[in-house]
Amino acid sequence: MILWRQSAGGTVEVLMGLRAAGHRFMPNRLVFPGGRVDLADRTAPAATELRADTRAALERRAPPRLARALAIAAARELEEETGLRLGGALPTLDRLDYLCRAVTPARSPIRFNARFLVAPAEAAEGSLSGSGELERLDWLLLEGVLALPVAPITARVLNEFREWLAMPETARATRPLIWFRGRENRLQEAAA
Numbered sequence: 001m002i003l004w005r006q007s008a009g010g011t012v013e014v015l016m017g018l019r020a021a022g023h024r025f026m027p028n029r030l031v032f033p034g035g036r037v038d039l040a041d042r043t044a045p046a047a048t049e050l051r052a053d054t055r056a057a058l059e060r061r062a063p064p065r066l067a068r069a070l071a072i073a074a075a076r077e078l079e080e081e082t083g084l085r086l087g088g089a090l091p092t093l094d095r096l097d098y099l100c101r102a103v104t105p106a107r108s109p110i111r112f113n114a115r116f117l118v119a120p121a122e123a124a125e126g127s128l129s130g131s132g133e134l135e136r137l138d139w140l141l142l143e144g145v146l147a148l149p150v151a152p153i154t155a156r157v158l159n160e161f162r163e164w165l166a167m168p169e170t171a172r173a174t175r176p177l178i179w180f181r182g183r184e185n186r187l188q189e190a191a192a
Helices: 052-059 064-082 152-166
Strands: 002-006 012-019 097-103 113-120 134-141 177-181 185-189
Touching: 002 152, 012 064, 012 152, 052 064, 052 097, 064 113, 064 134, 097 152, 113 152, 152 177
Parallel strands: 002 113, 097 177
Antiparallel strands: 002 012, 012 134, 097 113, 177 185
């Protein structure tokens, strides 16, 4: 989940944390809060459901139940890793926008198939207090984060986010669906 905020001066910050050196996957790299879908995410309640455009983007490559579970997992992981809740006691999924997807090549020893969802900071409640899974959890300036220790795929996702931010809000829902396969492939397909 890319949680972001904009200052009165117009600068944009994103919430990221550093994965510990002992992690097998992406140690010592800045990442967004997130993780895998748990079985309980498939039936968890929500205060509001996904907007039609976000749901359609997630359902493009996932059955409806999994698509919704991806959003629930993003909200759950945000709370677990940062102490921030997307909405109140139940998540407000209608605040999520779909950004892109990234899939590692089949030959990679550690695989992931990640969807990147976006939400404004004002959609989150609570105090920033990580679980310890991410170290140095903080709001980072979007313009400076690429100079920090981020993985190549994270840099590509940040660039997609920068392009998404530059678009008029009305155009975001109909932009092509972007996904990355491996290091070099940036693919896109028309939005549903």
